Each structure stands twice: as C-alpha cells, then as structure tokens.
Amino acid sequence: MKNNKLTMIILAGAALAAGACQESIQYKDVVFFTGTENSPVTSMYVDGPSSMGMTVTSSAKLASEVTVSVEVNGAAVDSYNAANGTAYKMLPEGSYRLSSDSFRIEAGKNVSLPVNFEIVSMDDFEEGVLYCAPLTITGTSNGMDVLEASRTTYVLINQIITTKGVDLKQSNYVKFPSIINNSMFSNMSACTMEIRVYMNSYYSESANPGIASVMGVEENFLLRFGDISCKKNQLQYAGRGASVTSKSQFNTKQWYHLAVVDDGTNLVLYVDGEVEGEVASSGKSAINLAWDYMDGFHIGFSERGRMMNGIVSEARVWNRALNAIELENNQCYVDPASEGLIGYWRLDELDENGNFKDLTGNGNDGIPNSRPSWSEDIKCPVID
Numbered sequence: 154m155k156n157n158k159l160t161m162i163i164l165a166g167a168a169l170a171a172g173a174c175q176e177s178i179q180y181k182d183v184v185f186f187t188g189t190e191n192s193p194v195t196s197m198y199v200d201g202p203s204s205m206g207m208t209v210t211s212s213a214k215l216a217s218e219v220t221v222s223v224e225v226n227g228a229a230v231d232s233y234n235a236a237n238g239t240a241y242k243m244l245p246e247g248s249y250r251l252s253s254d255s256f257r258i259e260a261g262k263n264v265s266l267p268v269n270f271e272i273v274s275m276d277d278f279e280e281g282v283l284y285c286a287p288l289t290i291t292g293t294s295n296g297m298d299v300l301e302a303s304r305t306t307y308v309l310i311n312q313i314i315t316t317k318g319v320d321l322k323q324s325n326y327v328k329f330p331s332i333i334n335n336s337m338f339s340n341m342s343a344c345t346m347e348i349r350v351y352m353n354s355y356y357s358e359s360a361n362p363g364i365a366s367v368m369g370v371e372e373n374f375l376l377r378f379g380d381i382s383c384k385k386n387q388l389q390y391a392g393r394g395a396s397v398t399s400k401s402q403f404n405t406k407q408w409y410h411l412a413v414v415d416d417g418t419n420l421v422l423y424v425d426g427e428v429e430g431e432v433a434s435s436g437k438s439a440i441n442l443a444w445d446y447m448d449g450f451h452i453g454f455s456e457r458g459r460m461m462n463g464i465v466s467e468a469r470v471w472n473r474a475l476n477a478i479e480l481e482n483n484q485c486y487v488d489p490a491s492e493g494l495i496g497y498w499r500l501d502e503l504d505e506n507g508n509f510k511d512l513t514g515n516g517n518d519g520i521p522n523s524r525p526s527w528s529e530d531i532k533c534p535v536i537d
Contacts, residue, residue: 224288470497
C-alpha cells in the first residue's frame with residue numbers, strides 16, 4: 154500500500170512538473186505582426202500610390218526598447234500559393250517600399266511605432282493580376298522569440314478597377330445562341346457560374362412568381378432572385394430537380410458578387426465569397442448550359458420572360474469548381490486564359506458587331522436584345 158501511495162505521489166509530481174514546463178513554454182513572450190494572430194493576411198486596396206501603416210506587437214509590455222527587423226520576402230509568394238490554391242505574383246520591382254526595415258517598440262509599451270508599406274507606382278501593374286508582398290520578421294535586438302504562425306504577413310494587393318456595366322432595366326437581356334448544343338457547355342461534371350449584380354428593384358411580394366432571372370438555363374442551372382417559395386430579394390439556384398435559397402435577403406442599390414458552384418457532390422451558393430446556402434448534388438444529371446430549353450442560356454432572362462431590373466458586369470462560366478478564395482479574389486477581373494474558364498463577358502462594351510465579346514476566345518459572344526443602357530464609373534471591388 155505504501156509503495157502504491159509513493160508511486161502515485163511520484164506520478165502526480167511528474168505530471169505537475171510537466172504541466173509547469175508546458176505552461177512556461179506556452180506563456181513565453183513573443184513578437185508578431187499586429188492583427189495576424191488568427192490570419193497572416195493583410196489586404197490593401199489601391200487605385201494609385203498608397204500607403205498602409207503596419208505595426209508589430211509584443212505579448213507583454215517591455216522593460217526596455219526593442220527593435221524588430223523585417224524584410225520583404227518575395228520567395229514566400231510561391232509557398233503561399235501552394236498552400237492556398239491561389240495565383241498571386243510578387244509586386245513588380247520598384248512599385249513598393251518600406252519606410253523602414255525595422256519596427257521600434259518603446260520601453261513600457263507592447264505595440265511598435267508604425268512603419269509604412271507604400272505602393273509608389275502602378276505603372277508596371279498588369280490588369281487583373283493578383284499581387285502579394287510577404288513581409289517577414291528576421292530577428293529582434295534582444296533575442297526575443299517570434300510567434301512562428303505570425304512571423305510572415307502577406308500583404309495582398311487588390312487593384313480597384315473602374316469599369317462599366319449594362320443596366321437591363323427589366324427590358325433588356327443578353328442571349329447566347331452559339332452556346333445552344335455546344336459540347337463545351339454540356340455534360341459538365343463540375344461548374345462555376347458567377348456575375349456581379351446591382352439591383353435597381355425587386356418584384357413586389359404579391360407578384361407571382363416574381364422571379365428576376367440573373368443567369369443560366371431554366372430547369373437546369375439557373376441563378377435568380379425570388380420565387381413563390383422565397384422572398385423576392387432572396388437569391389435562389391434552381392435546376393435538375395433541386396433548389397437552394399440564400400439565407401440572407403439583399404438590398405437594392407448595392408453591388409454583390411453572386412456565384413453558384415457545383416463540384417459534382419455539393420452545390421453551393423456564394424455571395425461576395427461567403428456561403429449563402431448549399432444542397433447535395435451527387436446523383437443529379439450532368440450540368441447542361443447548352444440545353445435549348447426555353448431558348449437556352451441567358452443573362453437577365455428565362456422562361457421567355459422573368460426579366461430583372463438591375464445592372465450586370467463580369468459574367469463567367471467555368472468547367473471546374475472554384476473555391477471561396479478564388480471567388481473572393483476574382484470578383485473584378487480574371488485572366489481570360491485561366492484554367493477551366495470557358496466563357497467570360499465583362500459586359501462593359503460592345504465589339505464591332507454590336508455584341509459582348511467572349512474574352513476566352515471561344516467565340517460565344519453575347520447578343521443584347523436591344524441597345525444597351527450603360528452604368529458608368531463602377532468601382533470594383535466596393536470598399537466600405
């Protein structure tokens with residue numbers, strides 16, 4: 154019995170010692186980029202020379218001044234892309250600078266004085282390219298440890314684009330006769346359909362069915378606002394014997410990026426990169442945007458009517474399932490040669506034939522039903 158008690162005491166003492174050791178490791182003071190405890194990403198929106206103040210933080214107030222050295226770490230872009238499925242490029246040489254290569258945390262404080270990260274020129278920026286500038290903490294003047302998960306912050310550069318859109322006004326729409334019976338758009342096992350929309354108005358709640366068709370093919374793969382089964386300002390996917398309705402209701406006079414993504418197992422509605430609803434799609438028939446039912450694929454039209462009163466821009470169809478990061482980052486423009494992109498209409502101008510050019514080069518130009526009415530000076534992305 155005595156031996157058993159002694160064993161228990163020794164084990165308890167060992168556990169306490171181990172716990173104390175773990176606690177000392179857990180609570181060791183560290184420095185890190187401010188605001189990166191949960192995510193290493195910092196976003197910066199630019200349409201010309203701009204600057205953003207950055208700081209580093211210590212987990213405790215310091216008894217004496219400490220400097221924290223940093224560098225722009227271009228090599229980290231590739232590792233970020235590999236980890237997140239993105240396609241960022243390092244900022245062009247000469248387009249940026251740091252106001253200092255070190256942060257200074259004064260005695261008695263735990264947050265440094267700011268250092269400015271500056272975009273000094275956009276002359277070498279390419280339209281639609283996503284840029285990233287990783288900043289990495291390389292050391293501290295007193296040997297203080299760095300929180301590894303926050304050693305590097307990735308400054309993602311979002312170019313603000315000024316463009317135009319088509320105001321459909323519930324009297325115009327865009328048709329795509331060359332998509333009908335086009336094998337590129339039929340029998341798809343996965344699909345993403347996306348578009349930017351600004352609604353002038355929704356149908357009244359008394360309207361039956363009160364559907365404002367946004368994009369797609371009736372009864373197969375259609376995005377729309379309203380139905381007899383939901384509010385007129387709720388987004389809905391309908392087709393192939395299934396439907397899913399957004400949890401949110403949407404405003405007029407506000408831009409939204411709408412997307413429906415089907416990977417063959419699940420179909421998900423996204424608004425501005427956030428999930429709004431989903432439904433299982435396993436076992437459903439193949440996605441067929443080439444179906445000629447009710448005159449086929451359209452923007453702003455279905456069922457020989459059901460038109461929408463709103464402005465549209467940046468419409469795209471992909472034969473793969475985009476992820477949430479891609480949807481959030483690609484709202485304003487994508488490279489027309491992007492993998493899986495089979496239809497891309499910016500809807501910002503007419504070509505020499507009076508059509509909306511398919512930028513992919515696949516030749517599926519959109520034909521306006523009547524002369525377009527334009528909405529000018531649209532900013533994308535919209536910054537609150």
